[in-house]
Amino acid sequence: MVFIRRGRLRSIQPLPRVPERFCVFEHIYFARPDSNVYGASVYMTRKQLGRELAREAPADADVVVPVLDSGTGAALGYAEASGLPYEPALTRNHYVRRTFIEPEQSIRLFATRVKHNPIRAALHGRRVVLIEDSIIRGTTLTKLVRLIRSAGAREVHVRVSAPPTTGPCYYGIDTPTREELIAANHTVEEIRREIEADSLAYLSLGALRRVEASMKHGFCDACF
Secondary structure (H helix, E strand, O other), rough: OOOEHHHHHHOOOOOOOOOOOOHHHHHHOOOOOOOOOOOHHHHHHHHHHHHHHHHHOOOOOEEEEEEEOOOHHEEEEEEHHHHOOOOOEEOOOOOOOEEEEEEHHHHHHHHHHHHEOOOOOHHHHEEEEEEEEOOOOOOHHHHHHHHHHHHOEEEEEEEEEOHHHHHHOOOOOOOOOOOHOOOHHOOOHHHHHHHHOOEEEOOHHHHHHHHOOOOOOOEEEEOO
């Protein structure tokens, strides 16, 4: 707080200082991969999340496929740690914005339909590990699993490079209410059936915290 009185200036800190807590979702989803956010490379952080995910949730599969674009770094890390080949077998329409922030379900469904297309030659007859950065409502992922199966994939194993999102954010990130968050109201097995995957696994909160432990200022993970 700054005071100016009779031409003289002074400042005081009227409230106690508290530790800074930055949004961990910037590293998981929001920030561009070429950014350095909170003193850490977004791209390298996502790769490390993918490596941790491969250690915690391996899959008996043939190929690792990212959900573009924010799942790319995690998929590369998963492929490196698992020894499975990385295959960007989904193409993305970059003129469609992020679907989970759309206000209406009808808009989200339409956007999901035109946002991704599978590359059949890279998927046909293969067991796929599909790497997603997070699951909010499950709308996009259900569509993607069906798309990959329609392209001839034998199996689709979904791996998520973040813990289950169980709480809405009240500090500026536009997330749904708790009632709309699929992980707040369903078990992992129920979500697996909902998205029609052969298996589903999330990164643990402990693993996320280990990866983010090097951040200078700490972070908020209340949504998990």
